[in-house]
Amino acid sequence: MITYVYLITLAIIPYFLLRNVEVIINIVFTACLIGFAFLAFYQTSRKEKIISELYEALQSEFRTVKRRLVTTDKLARKEEREQIARDMHDSVGHQLTALLMQLEVMRMQSTDEKTKKQLSNIKDLAKISLDETRSAVKTLKNEEEGGLSAIIRLIRKLEAESHVRITFSIKNGAFTAPLSNEQTVAVYRVVQESLTNMMRHSHVKEATILFESVANNYFQVEISNPFEHQSCVKQGFGLTSMQERMEHVGGKLNVQKSQGQFIVRGMIPLERKLIDK
Template identity: 30%
Template sequence: MPRRADVVLAFVVGVPLFSLSVVVAVLSVPGVRAGLLVGACLVAHVAVAHRRNGWAFFVVAAAFAVQVAVTGLFLVLPSAALFPLAVYSCAAYGPRYPSLAVGLLGAGVAAARFATDPSVAAADLGPNPWLLFGLLAAVVAAAWGFGLYRRTQLAYVELLRERAREAAARATAAERARIARETHDVIAHALAVIVAQARGGRFAPAHAEEVLATIEDTGRAALRDLRAAVGVLRAAPDEAETGTERQPLPGLADLPRLLEHTRSAGLAVAEVVRGMPRPLGPGTELVVYRVVQEALTNTLKHAGRGASGTVVLEWAEDGLRVTVSDDGESTGATGAGNGLAGMRERVAAVGGAVEVRTEEAGGFVVEARLPYRT
């Protein structure tokens, strides 16, 4: 934690520096002035423990101002090393420019005090006051520059964290949308088949056993697909503990089963395959399956009695073209509905395009173009 690290830094640096400063102050300045120097050093060392707060710099600056007022020889105190640290910390964590302004002003005042102090003149000590001012100003400028560099680092790290949070939020939203699409496709198709079977069973009591068997198979398949769709939400350790395995998501190999379920619901569906099959990624195969499933579900719900459908898989040079059409009544809006919106999102996610239209002679057409795996 930053607060704890600052306390540790203040203790580790403070113990040797403050001890030496007490010895120097007592030996160099007699009487009350020594007590003032020791007290100012102690306040400065305590303030360093709060160096990330802007006020801590001004406390340190005030403490060394006391030392300047007491003696021009204050620079010999080891605790004076705290001032560059305070300048650095203020530039990095607090207001940007006050530390530089106060530091340069302090350098000028210290050099002037050094030049006019009687004890300095009596001892005939150097260096030249102008040289001293340049040295102090350089130390302040360097500490301030390092502080700005640290400030930039912290800002960059915070920017990366913010981008990471935004990316995580987008990934979470995308995963939720994906699961919502999977759930919608599975449930919508299963319910469409079940409703169609139940409606047919009302008018054909003699086939009730066959209808119920179809409904059971459809429900079981829907449950299996739902488990596969939401299986990604399970944590790997939980799967290892329970011994469960995720069901594979459907692909091209599952299209015959899908068409058979649709036919059992009362919709005559023909399948046409043109060209030589080429490899698709598992994600693209899932998109093909869901496009066909959603289109047939819409046909079951909206095409009306006696309608039939056709599924065409054309393995063209530029990609797989999937066309699902029916000859029923106009089957609803070409742009509305969660299913059609999800279909467009799925196809776009794998680099494809989809077109949904109503034919003039009647019927509904869904045409998707999907790229091959490269």
């Protein structure tokens, strides 16, 4: 502003000495218009900056509340499952156990072989029902999430927390690939480490993730992101850790740089018994 006023003064002085009032008025009027324009631009920029900071704060608060709601909802579902499991164990389980005892007493007291055989069959059915009830109670208490759906949920959470834009692509029945819990964890850790490397070294915070089932025998994951450095890829601790995780579950990892893209590709063999099942 001081520089602006100084330049206007320098422009006016020659005409002031020549007493050219009309030119002086035009210069002052134009200077005032430009000054108001600069002032309006400054105020608008300042307001935009304040709004942007407020938006970022609200967005961060929204993510915090969203994570809290997800956690609360998960705890609520867990408590509900445990309550149902307790009710099933205390009511159905105990009643079936009492029924088994009564059937055994009736079978021992019966003198008719045909009746004993019928009671024995009923007892077997009651025992099967009791075993299924116990299995259902155990499942409710120990709910395990696995497979590709669990990986996607975990990555979406990472995406929301890290301001990263992730594009998913699922091909050839990868969504129903029978991944074990150990394989699921290995794939997720590879994706997580790849995204962490991307956030550290890439100028663009976006990545593409491809999940694919190859010939129903292998599960393939590919993570690619823009990569501007021209130097060769160095095998650091992160890449070594990813490679060890894949090898631990019988898979392999390949890292390469191609056409401005940094690509991490992992492949895991699917267990035949899981596929047949």
